Amino acid sequence: MRLYAGKMLIVDLTANTVSTEPLRQEWIREYWGAWGLALRYYCDAVEPEIDPLSPENVVVIMAGPLGGTLVPLASRLCLVSKSPHTRTIFESNIGGAFGPELKFAGYDGIVIKGRAEVPVFLKIADDRVTLESAESLTGRGIFETEKLMEAAIGTPEAKCLAIGPAAENLITFSMIGSESYRQFGRGGTGALFGSKNLKGIVCRGTGKIDVAEMGAFLERISYYKAHDLLTDDNLWAKTDGTPILVEVTNEMGIHPTKNYTRGFNGRKEKLNSDAIQAAKLGDRACFACPMACGKFTRVNSAEIEGPEYETLCLAGSNCEVNDLEAVIRFNRLCDDLGLDTMSCGSTISLAMEMTETGRHNFNLHFGQVDEYLKVIYEIATLSTERGRDLAQGAKKLAAKYSADDLSMEVKGLEMPAYEPRGNYGMGIAYATSERGACHLRAFPIFAQDPHDIDALVTEVVNAQNANGIKWSMGFCDFWGTVNTQIEAELMSAGLGEPVTAEELDRAGERIWNLSRLFNLQAGFTAADDTLPKKIMERPLEDGSQAGRVFSREDLTYAMQMYYRQRGWDEQGVPSQKKLHDLGLDQLCVKECRS
């Protein structure tokens, strides 16, 4: 096949078997790859009511059609399953080089079913695929697990996906790591592997990816790389990477500080891009990416690729830890033990506020570094009472101690580092994301009027659809100007057959609606499309948006406008007409229909 490897790997851990099957051709032109295709495979395999951590649940990992080629920023790998943290449909994508390696080994994706009797890891050496005992890996951190799996396959050129102790302990915000500092973040991807007794996957691929006509394909890549990617709109990623957002969000007054009490951090200089540049040893890139947004830093003996903006804010400003070395140490511990830095940071900042307001004493205080670093290990290993408490995540922690006015999550997913009171668009994005509070579905922070609900609803809907197909192509967020026209041209050149922007647009909307159907069937309703109490009731302090709330009335209005624009009814259920238009009414997976 062209662009695609053409094969799926099917791993049944209960039966201890590995097999392959051809890629489902009839789904390709509807779902394309990565997110979309993984979602389609997933919906075909499970009932939406499924318990995410049961052996019956399935995990689908899928590369994109442009992954492994010279198309820049297009080699991300998606994972789709039901999240143990939110119990919604869930997608996460990872950079680095595992996705391309999987395609070079001959597979577009992996469907993982069942539960192994004893801990195992999956070893993929081109067409030699085996399940190996992971007994000697149990309890080890991600960094060491990757090294040992590389040794087991016999080459440091292999790429790994691995879990650490947090995931083995089924913590619902644990994650799968790769190449030390990259993750399938958010939502508990790690616990999905952990529940299946799957310690990791090591892959070495030596094969090739074909295209229709190499010269024409390379010409299109060079053109869009020079004329669209490497332009002022996107070059911040090369020069600064995500830390640039520390100054941007503070300027906008939407920089979460002190567990979302304030919108401005007066000590931002400790964590901003200048601080990162001062600590930088070099730039790091994902596969085939000329931007290299990863900044490898060192402060004293603490080294890491990062920290990225979300961590700088949620584990820095939001915990009032204005100390880059401490944030690096936090980040590294989370990456090795296997915890999502956003959820972990947000849960700790909640515990800090609960302690300081007398709700419950966790001995965690804003700006106090020692206990903040100590508690990470306690969470990952469930070794203390407070560790076990915080390991539940913000929503359950707050519920246990009657502090739901302080917990900052939507559908159980801790909020990203953009304050919705200062930008209603982010609030609309968080409330409507299929996986809970998420900034990777729509990102309207640069909207002209951050409180114009009508305009922001339109922007959010358009961005969600665009990202539906963008993540299905395997693209990275940071090619900010890529669009379905460019995607269609690259696909056409690679496949040697015409692909139109219109069919890609429709696919994005189709993916969004299928996710919605899944969540409705899983038991979610319009009442879950909401925001934290603090956002709706307590005015934001400090910064240029001080005094703002995103009131319940405004949110109700925004949701009604959103549903209408989506072609959904007042309860947020897609209309039959919308489903028909998208070809979802014919969907043979009846369990995905509401």
Place this chain on the structure above:
Amino acid sequence: MKKQLFANPDHCTGCNRCALICSALKEGAFQPDKARIRINNFPLRGYSVPSICFQCPKANCMDVCPSSALYRDADGVVLVNENLCTACGTCVSACPYGMMEQGAAGIAYKCDCCGGDPACVRECHADALLYAVGDSEQIRLKGAQMKYRTAVGTPAEKRHVMAEKLMKKARS
């Protein structure tokens, strides 16, 4: 002075665009495993090392070839005459840097500097690759890299030995 290929690992981001364009042009498909330039990544330490053919002034591969299939062109680049190559693999074992390999039919292949305009250099956005006459610093850096020779092992192992040594030095 003639132009030559230089690699500066301190600037390499590990992206592999060089290996991708190399395989696309030499093999007609995206296949980094068959590229004539290879990247060794050490993500934990945030370091990457490009492995390039140094076009050694005294080239082991040429010395050991029993059929004289390897020759040097006017630019100093060592090339394979595929008609003379008997697929014996002697040059692969002889190269101390792991930069000679064999294709499907056993025919040896190596970097040919694209006839004087290396595509890898054009694809590198990190200034980690350079095709130039070279200043004294670049020539010194290349000399330092060439000291890390390995007599035994697969090409991948030899490349990794040098890369790991350079990484440890840079990240000490």
